Each structure stands twice: as structure tokens, then as C-alpha cells.
Amino acid sequence: DAGVIQSPRHEVTEMGQEVTLRCKPISGHDYLFWYRQTMMRGLELLIYFNNNVPIDDSGMPEDRFSAKMPNASFSTLKIQPSEPRDSAVYFCASSLGTARLREQYFGPGTRLTVT
């Protein structure tokens, strides 16, 4: 299995631009999570989906952030417009709800820099 795949691995953009981060979960997993990691705030859960439906988006910082999961194998996290304080590493993770351990498998992350 290829694991969780994220793209791009690095993104540099200017303030005000739209940014789209992409995630492909592990095949067969029914939960998908988006996290953000910064030095100041650590690793924060932004939103998670179950069977493509958003379950908890209480961690989404503001309306500039949106996430979608159009099918079981693809999710996007969009920031529009982007701001310098959005600079962070964004991780996607997936999990199998019926698995005994229910551990989360993380992708390699996307390092976003907004100038």
C-alpha cells in the first residue's frame, strides 16, 4: 500500500492567492482527517470526515478555510484568500473505523509558505 498521499509537498504562494492542498487516503479507509502543525500551536485537528461526510469542523480556523471530500479516494483543503499566518505544515491522515486499533495513518504533509 502506498500510504496516505499528499500533494503538493511544498507550496509557496503570495498573500491573497488561493491555495488547494490534496490528499488521497489509504484505500478502504473510511475516516479522513486534516491537521495543521505550527511551532506556536503544535498539531491541531482542523476537520474530519466519515464516509465522505464532514463530521467535525470545529477546528477550522475561519471561513477562509474549506474542505471537501467528493469521493472516498480524494479530499481537498482550500484556503482562499491565503494569509502569511496560514504558513504551516498540513497533514492528512486516514483511519479504518472498524479496525480494532483505529490508529490514524498520516501522510508526509504539505509545507505551505505564504509570503
Next chain:
Amino acid sequence: DAKTTQPPSMDCAEGRAANLPCNHSTISGNEYVYWYRQIHSQGPQYIIHGLKNNETNEMASLIITEDRKSSTLILPHATLRDTAVYYCIVRPFVGTYKYIFGTGTRLKVLA
């Protein structure tokens, strides 16, 4: 807010056991203790979890005190590749799938 408290950093000599403590004094009866680690620039990786009994797998051992208010992750023979940030998380086994990551312990294994 995270429900766990961990020391910010620890050092361990290569080949020795690394013992990483975690305090979770407000843990509920239905909450498990999970451990993850994050090697520099990578996503977190699951290590082990437990409820009240001690657990062991190929990566580590988990010792949970009888009152369940604290636990210790043990890496029996630490290697340089074990240098990472280690997170202790408590979460109900059923219901929410949310993890709340604290600040973790930065373990440095010294040659």
C-alpha cells in the same frame, strides 16, 4: 485542551532503554492511552495503545499505573532513529475519533 502532561525533552544514550512518562490524571474509564511519535519532517506514526493492562509490541512497551493516572512508554534499546517527538494522547475507544495532540516529549538519542 490536551488531557496529558509530558516533559518537554529527554536525552537517552543509544542502546539504553528510553522511558517516557505521561501524566493523565483526569482520564476517564472509557479512555485509552495512545502513543504516537513524529520523526523530523514526517507525519506522526502510531506506536502503541492501552487501557489498563501493560502492553508490548515490536516497537515499544506501555506501562499504565493501576490508578491509570499516568503511564510510561518504554523503548527497550533506543537507537539514533528513535530521535523524535513522542505524543501521549487519551481518547475514548468508541465515539469520537478526534485526537488532541499536546506538546509531546522531544527525545534525543545520543551516540
